Amino acid sequence: MNNPPSFQYPTGPRPGETAWLWLVKIVTGPLLVLILALHLTVNHYLGSAHSGLMTYDDIVAYFRNPLIPAIEILFVITVVTHSLVGLRGIVLDLNPPRSVLRLINWGFGLFGLLTIGYGIWLALVIASKST
């Protein structure tokens, strides 16, 4: 392996990444910082027991506030989107053939939708236990 040539941090869309996908990554990033700060503070700092984690009863009580499931659903949508767009950026480094990239696009899209669906279902199940 030779010494890497002079490196410039990529700050715009990568080759194979559309401007829209780049914009999604750039917008979801700062949004995630805000939502994650809230998520971590409430779940791991204000939690009552067990190394900063909330107990089952704490979580159920916390989800009584209808704003919480909404924030957690927004969090799941944002974080899954950001992570899969980022993961696709890493795959682009491997210079996959166009047919493989198309398969990855569909695979990541489907996986993302299923994960978001699961996250929404989970948030609603926990919220339903609060009623």
Added chain:
Amino acid sequence: MNNQPSSRKLLTWFNPLGRNPGAWAFILNRLTGLGLTFYLFLHLIVLGRLAQGPQAYEEFLELTKSPLVKLGELLVIGAVIYHALNGLRVVLTSFGLGIRQQTQMFYLSVLLALVGTLVFAIRMFAG
């Protein structure tokens, strides 16, 4: 390593020779991103225990007392802080802001990630 895709690019991540701070920032961002993506899906799977009821969830809480799990959580905390701060740096420089200060911002991101991890470590292990 440049901005053009290449199948050899992944291997160059692990070459420590001749790196500039921008390259380290990029590599760290990628590695923390991969780690956090893995953690995200693991976290979602584990939280599925909430749907199974209190007993299943309390069993998971017992597991989080293990030092190995706590060490893993610390890695996640460090990765989150670095990835978030470096990401904000990238957003700023993408819009032409703070370009002259970007190396200092990278060092600050690393420093704050280390300090943040240390604070959480003290809270986790000594608290």
